[in-house]
Amino acid sequence: xxxxxxxxxxxxxxxGQKAEAIEKIIQDLTARNAEQPEIHRFYAGEARxxxxxxxxxxKSLFAKHRLVIIxxxxxxxxxxxxxxxxxxxxxPAPDATLVxxxxxLTREIHPKILAAVPKxxxxxxxxxxxxxxxxWIVNFFNQRKIRxxxxxxxxxxxxxxxxxxxxRAECERLSLFFGPETSIGLDGVEHYIYHSKEENVFTxxxxxxxxxxxxxxxxxxxxxxxxxxxxTQIVSGLLWQFRRLASLQMLMAANxxxxxxxxKLKITSKKAQRTYIDACRQYSRMELESILLLLAxxxxxxxxxKTDLHxxxxxxxxxxxxxxxxxxxxxxxx
Numbered sequence: 005x006x007x008x009x010x011x012x013x014x015x016x017x018x019x020g021q022k023a024e025a026i027e028k029i030i031q032d033l034t035a036r037n038a039e040q041p042e043i044h045r046f047y048a049g050e051a052r053x054x055x056x057x058x059x060x061x062x063k064s065l066f067a068k069h070r071l072v073i074i075x076x077x078x079x080x081x082x083x084x085x086x087x088x089x090x091x092x093x094x095x096p097a098p099d100a101t102l103v104x105x106x107x108x109l110t111r112e113i114h115p116k117i118l119a120a121v122p123k124x125x126x127x128x129x130x131x132x133x134x135x136x137x138x139x140w141i142v143n144f145f146n147q148r149k150i151r152x153x154x155x156x157x158x159x160x161x162x163x164x165x166x167x168x169x170x171x172r173a174e175c176e177r178l179s180l181f182f183g184p185e186t187s188i189g190l191d192g193v194e195h196y197i198y199h200s201k202e203e204n205v206f207t208x209x210x211x212x213x214x215x216x217x218x219x220x221x222x223x224x225x226x227x228x229x230x231x232x233x234x235x236t237q238i239v240s241g242l243l244w245q246f247r248r249l250a251s252l253q254m255l256m257a258a259n260x261x262x263x264x265x266x267x268k269l270k271i272t273s274k275k276a277q278r279t280y281i282d283a284c285r286q287y288s289r290m291e292l293e294s295i296l297l298l299l300a301x302x303x304x305x306x307x308x309x310k311t312d313l314h315x316x317x318x319x320x321x322x323x324x325x326x327x328x329x330x331x332x333x334x335x336x337x338x
Contacts, residue, residue, distance in 0.1 A: 009125040010096040013077070014105045015113070018129035020168025025127065026073060026103055033069050033101065041101070042067035048076040049312075053085035057092045060100040070100040077104040078112040086114050093120040132168070137161050140168065144175045149184040155270060156190050162244045170237075191272035203227050205241030212242070213249075213283035217326045224322055228315055235306040235314035239321070243299040250292045253284050287329065294330030 012029070014022050033041045042064045046056045053074070060072050074080075080089055089104075096102065109128065110118055118126075132140060138157055145152045160174060181196050182188055194206075203226040211220040227233055233241070248269060255265035266277050287295070302321050306314055324330060 009122065010098070010101050011093050011121055011125055012101075012103045013113070013118075013121040013126040014103060014129065015077075015107075015109055015127070016129035017107050017131050018167045019107065019170070020172055022105060022129045023169055025129070026105075029101060029103065030071065033071060037068045039068060041069040041071040044070065044072045046072065046074045048074055048079040048085075053080060053082075054088045057088045060092060060097050060102055063099065068099065070097075071103070072100065073103045073105060075105050077106040077117070078108040080104075080114055080117060086116055089114075089117050090120045093117075137171075141171065141175060144172070145179065145188065148179045150179055150182060151187040153187065153189045156188050156193050159190055159193055159244075162240065190270050194271075194273040194276050202230065205233060205238050206245070208238070209242060209245045210279050212322065212326055213279050213286060215286045215326050217323070220322050220326055221319060224318060228318070235311070235318055236303060238318060239299055239303045239306060242325075243296070243303065246292065246295055246299060249280055249283050249287070250289075250296060252280050253287075253289060253292060256284065257289070291329035291331070295325050296330075298324055298330045 014025060016022070030041065030043070044056070044059050046053075056072055056074055060070060064070055080086060092102065104117070104121070106113065110126075138161070141157050141160055142152060160171070178188060178193065178196060182192065203223045205227070208220060208223045208227065211223055224238075227238065248271070252265050252269055252271070255268060256262065260268065262281055266272070266280065271277055271280055298321070302317065306317070309317075324332065
């Protein structure tokens with residue numbers, strides 16, 4: 005068996021393939037040592053790095069090999085943490101493996117750490133190309149003998165982060181809900197979401213659509229505590245629904261009756277129909293224009309700032325939508 009590097013640097017946004025690469029390391033170590041390695045996981049933003057490297061150095065009483073996975077490696081910035089990382093990578097333990105992982109690219113990694121990890125042990129996991137996403141989802145359901153309509157595929161691509169880990173998790177839940185020999189359309193996906201017991205971006209929109217600020221804040225907090233969705237997913241979900249709402253309002257302004265407009269936009273769930281019609285009454289055309297600009301601005305900012313600020317900004321976003329109708333933030337919609 006070829007000798008595997010004992011230090012790895014896995015970067016990039018494609019979390020699904022990154023997880024598969026780590027699982028392959030675990031399998032190889034298990035085959036080599038005839039037992040699974042002792043696995044330790046650390047988050048660089050929350051743990052002291054010298055402790056993680058001490059685990060790598062100290063032999064275990066219970067396993068022949070130790071695997072340490074340090075997530076958010078781009079957060080290793082303090083001098084003592086950087087020094088500990090460089091010292092270890094310069095002379096790694098023979099019976100341990102280190103994986104430094106980050107969703108960021110090389111420019112976000114401390115240059116000394118980047119220089120300390122051999123180039124051959126560095127990998128970047130890129131997001132799927134646009135023309136790959138559609139086929140990935142269709143193939144996933146085909147393997148489970150489920151047909152999925154293009155409108156439902158487009159919906160998933162709008163709502164789920166562009167990596168196979170999150171896509172797989174959402175598609176797995178849908179496949180279990182519908183089962184083999186079925187067909188999934190957009191209305192079916194909406195039915196599944198509205199009837200799931202978990203709070204999500206759709207139940208959040210339901211409260212926002214009625215301009216119920218306390219309930220909107222409460223549901224947002226539950227979503228954040230569940231860790232089922234991050235800030236960019238929440239904003240993408242709200243943006244998708246508000247765009248749909250704006251389209252509905254435009255159709256109704258063009259003398260389509262409510263049922264015709266809802267049918268044209270493929271809003272078939274009775275629950276969703278009530279939500280959108282109520283939202284048309286609650287928000288003016290100018291407010292919707294401001295909200296769409298606001299959501300696009302927040303989406304851009306969430307991708308540029310540290311995640312520890314996301315929760316506060318999400319609550320602020322809900323305030324500006326529900327109370328201010330999208331007006332006032334960063335001089336948008338004033």
